[in-house]
Amino acid sequence: MIDSDNRLxxxxxxxxxxxxxxxxxDLGGDWPSNSNPAVVQNEDGRLEVFxxxxxxRLxxxxxxxxxxxxxxxxxDLxxxxxxxxxxxxxGRNEDGRLEVFxxxxxxxxxxxxxxxxxxxxxxxxxxxxI
Numbered sequence: 001m002i003d004s005d006n007r008l009x010x011x012x013x014x015x016x017x018x019x020x021x022x023x024x025x026d027l028g029g030d031w032p033s034n035s036n037p038a039v040v041q042n043e044d045g046r047l048e049v050f051x052x053x054x055x056x057r058l059x060x061x062x063x064x065x066x067x068x069x070x071x072x073x074x075x076d077l078x079x080x081x082x083x084x085x086x087x088x089x090x091g092r093n094e095d096g097r098l099e100v101f102x103x104x105x106x107x108x109x110x111x112x113x114x115x116x117x118x119x120x121x122x123x124x125x126x127x128x129x130i
Contacts, residue, residue: 002035008051027061029074030054036087043096043117050090050100056083058102058112077112077121084110103130 001009001024008031009024031051038050045066051074053059058077063070078084083105090100096117102110109127114120 002031002033002037004033006030006033008035008037008049010049027070029059029061038088038090038100040090040092040098042098043092046118048090048098050077050088052084052087052102056085056105058084058088058100060100078124082106082110082124101127 003009003024006029008027008029010027011020011024013020027049029051030053032054035051040048040050042048042062046063046068048060048062050058050060059074060077061070061074077100084102085105086103088100088102090098092098093113097114097119099111099113104110106129108129110124111127112121112124115122
């Protein structure tokens with residue numbers, strides 16, 4: 001949830017099928033109020049969240065271990081200043097690697113993927129314009 005302070009907040013269950021924690025956890029950032037985060041589970045069980053920032057760049061944050069705390073800082077996944085205009089779409093490939101897709105202001109679909117499950121990210125590649 002993006003709150004009125006433009007930060008991303010989340011809640012979680014305290015055990016499988018259990019109650020939800022009372023307070024919202026702050027994942028930070030400074031996001032547009034209309035941001036829609038995309039969340040996916042890595043092959044090893046860690047959650048990873050993706051958002052488009054105020055400048056149109058793609059950012060991500062991930063858990064340090066399954067069911068654990070989150071890394072402190074948001075990672076910037078886009079090396080250029082291409083403005084993305086819709087929320088990212090992310091999924092996990094059959095071999096466990098995550099892949100994220102974005103649509104930029106020139107109607108070009110770009111994507112990046114983990115080079116191995118739970119690993120580093122590829123450079124941005126274009127799938128062409130629509």
